[in-house]
Amino acid sequence: MKAFVMRRIGEVGFLDKPIPKPGPLDAVIRTTAALICTSDVHTLHGAIGPRQDLTLGHEAVGVVQEVGSLVKEFRPGERVLAGAITPDWSDRAAQAGHSSQSGGALGGWKFSNVKDGVFAEYFHVNDADGNLAHIPDGVSDEKAVYCADMMSTGFMAAENADLPIGGTVAVFALGPVGLMAVAGARLRGAGLVIGVDSVPRRLELAKHYGADIVVDMSQDDPVARILEITGGEGVDAAIEAVGMDTAFQNAVRVTKPGGTISNVGYHGSGEFVHIPRDAWGVGMAEKTIRTGLCPGGRLRMERLLRILQSGRLDPTRLTTHRFRFEEIERAFEIMAKKLEGVLKPLILF
Numbered sequence: 073m074k075a076f077v078m079r080r081i082g083e084v085g086f087l088d089k090p091i092p093k094p095g096p097l098d099a100v101i102r103t104t105a106a107l108i109c110t111s112d113v114h115t116l117h118g119a120i121g122p123r124q125d126l127t128l129g130h131e132a133v134g135v136v137q138e139v140g141s142l143v144k145e146f147r148p149g150e151r152v153l154a155g156a157i158t159p160d161w162s163d164r165a166a167q168a169g170h171s172s173q174s175g176g177a178l179g180g181w182k183f184s185n186v187k188d189g190v191f192a193e194y195f196h197v198n199d200a201d202g203n204l205a206h207i208p209d210g211v212s213d214e215k216a217v218y219c220a221d222m223m224s225t226g227f228m229a230a231e232n233a234d235l236p237i238g239g240t241v242a243v244f245a246l247g248p249v250g251l252m253a254v255a256g257a258r259l260r261g262a263g264l265v266i267g268v269d270s271v272p273r274r275l276e277l278a279k280h281y282g283a284d285i286v287v288d289m290s291q292d293d294p295v296a297r298i299l300e301i302t303g304g305e306g307v308d309a310a311i312e313a314v315g316m317d318t319a320f321q322n323a324v325r326v327t328k329p330g331g332t333i334s335n336v337g338y339h340g341s342g343e344f345v346h347i348p349r350d351a352w353g354v355g356m357a358e359k360t361i362r363t364g365l366c367p368g369g370r371l372r373m374e375r376l377l378r379i380l381q382s383g384r385l386d387p388t389r390l391t392t393h394r395f396r397f398e399e400i401e402r403a404f405e406i407m408a409k410k411l412e413g414v415l416k417p418l419i420l421f
Contacts, residue, residue, distance in 0.1 A: 075127040075192035076400050078184075081118040084404060087125055092188070092196035094140040099200035101134040101154060105213040106190050106419040108400075109156075109221060110247065111338050113408045115184055119340035123184075128404075129191035130156040130183035131220040133213045134421075136204075143200045145370075151207045153377065154190070156221035157368030158182050158203040172365040180368055191400060193421065205373035208381045214418060218252075218387035219376035222416070225336055225366040226252020226313070227376070230260045232362040233309035233334040238263035240307040242298050242326050243283070245314030246274035248390050248416050249336060251281050253311045255385055258282030266301060268294045268322075273413055277389060298326040307331065315339045317346055324359065325351040332360045393417040 075089045094100050112128050114120075136150045146152060159166050163174035172180040182198065183189040197203055207216045226249045235241055241257045243250050246269035257265050258281070267278035270290035278286050287297045299306060306328035312320045315337030323333045324347055339345055352359060379385050392415045395403040403417040 073193040074397070075188065076129070076397075076404075077125045077127050078116050078123050079125055081122055082116065084116060084128070084401060086401075089127070089188070089192065091194045094138055094143075094196065094200070095198075096140040096142040097199050097201070098140045099136055099143060099146055099197045099204060100138045101132070101152060101195055101197060102137045103132050103134045103190060103193060103195060103421045105134075105217050105421065106132040107217050107220070107222070108403055108407045108417045108419065110407065111340075112184065112404070114338055114340035116408070119338070120185060126184060127188035127190070127192050127195075128184045129189035130181075131217055131222070132190035132195065133207060133217045133220070134195075137194060139200060145201045146204055146206075151213075152204045153207050153216050153219055153373050154195075154197050154204055155224065155366075155368035155373050156181075156183060157366050158198050159368055161199055161202040161369070171369060172367060178365055181365060191419070193397070202370055203368060205370050205377060208377055211377060211380050214388050214391065215380050215386065216377060217418075218390070219373055219380070221366050222248045222252050222390065223376050223379075223385070223387060224368075224372060225249050227256035227259070228364050228367055229253040229311045229313060229334050229336040230256030232332070232336075232364050233257070233311055234332045234360075235260050235262050235309055237261035239309065240264040240266075240302060241309045241311060242266040242268060242307045242323070243278075243311045243313060244268045244294070244319040244323050245312070245316070245337070246271070246278045247314065250311070250313035251277055251390065252387065253313050253336070254278050254283050255281040257311075259384070266298055266307070268298075274415075280389065295322050295325045309334060312337045317342060320345050321348050321351075324348055327359055329353060329357040329359065332362060335361065335363045390416045391418045395419055397421045
């Protein structure tokens, strides 16, 4: 089969690899659609260290090609979604309620980290009964693939923010995850959603997905503006959705005492992320910092697919480009260099 790989740090290309075989609990999926993620770019540039000829990608849907002898819920020919995070559900961390950390910190993240990812004509899924979900009739592949990561991560940001119904939240950075955090905050019942970015198209999409007010950080100091909007009080929660030290610090600054900072950004560079001491109440302002890795699992994926099936959300407005698999190198370049107003490139197989 043809696979798109990270040959080494900073270099990608196509490579012929054997079609994987499933173990007793596993499945092999024939890929039909995938999305490129900014974290793929971070990986390519060394954020998690060197990798040689590792297949990239972690957001995909497809058709079951083959299943292991102990798989009960899935059969060849069925259309399925695989979560970007594929935990080992028998692991102690998973049993303790931290499935994304099974096998160690970030251990549920296997695709394009510790095993080949999904940018290939076929890909392998461990623990298939726990990590796949059937795609309902009427939900397109293009919509379903957003459940793998963008919706799951963005919604987790809102869930971890512990938003009260009618509460206030600021979302820093309106890329695909931030936009889904805006949508998630609205679904969770937020009364005021403030989106922060500097790209006009992203600010426009934030309004579409539920932001009541958007702050253009190229025109205004976002901290001063958010404090002005909230009468100097700050917000109940702030979401950091980009993985930048300054955005994280600003999230701490605008969160009221007793509030929550929800970090879902991938901090792929630098040795430290800083907490502003005064805004943190010198450590005593009762501000909670919560972090999380995109939740995986069949139940999670089924719930997200239900949101699509009911028509409560259409994530495909995030799709700015469409490419055939053989064109993926160009798609990756566009994503890496943020060309042509890219948000999410869809790859069709």
